[in-house]
Amino acid sequence: QVQLVESGGGSVQAGGSLRLSCAASGNTYSNYCMSWFRQAPGKEREGVARIDSDGNTGYLDSVKGRFTISQDNAKNTLYLQMNSLKPEDTASYYCAYSKNKQVCLTPRFINYWGRGTLVTISS
Numbered sequence: 001q002v003q004l005v006e007s008g009g010g011s012v013q014a015g016g017s018l019r020l021s022c023a024a025s026g027n028t029y030s031n032y033c034m035s036w037f038r039q040a041p042g043k044e045r046e047g048v049a050r051i052d053s054d055g056n057t058g059y060l061d062s063v064k065g066r067f068t069i070s071q072d073n074a075k076n077t078l079y080l081q082m083n084s085l086k087p088e089d090t091a092s093y094y095c096a097y098s099k100n101k102q103v104c105l106t107p108r109f110i111n112y113w114g115r116g117t118l119v120t121i122s123s
Contacts (some may be wrong), residue, residue: 001113002026009047009117016121020121022078022095022114033104036069036080038091041053045094047105049080058105063089072100085121092116 008020020036036051050058057069059079068081077094095114098104 002097004114006095006114006117007121011120017083020080024076031101033077033098033101034078035096037094040091050104052101087121087123090121
């Protein structure tokens with residue numbers, strides 16, 4: 001089992017920044033992929049950013065150049081730095097962990113989920 005706990009959500013104005021954190025604990029794997037998803041009311045959950053155990057990253061097109069995913073292996077913590085935030089970024093953001101290093105931006109490949117943290121961007 002892997003436990004994931006997010007923090008760092010909140011409310012900011014458009015153009016502002018937030019940094020989300022996800023603390024991982026439990027039986028983690030040497031080959032893995034961790035990611036951030038988001039889900040707005042009435043919409044499907046979508047993968048936003050991913051990073052694997054080799055440090056390879058990937059992003060949803062709409063957040064490229066604005067969001068940065070990173071990890072601190074010593075602290076078992078995943079981060080999402082979000083800059084130039086837009087009202088359409090408003091959603092609950094979820095930390096996710098996949099034992100499959102290749103795919104972790106598709107919900108069905110996720111093995112563990114955090115409970116989410118709410119991000120609200122006002123115009």
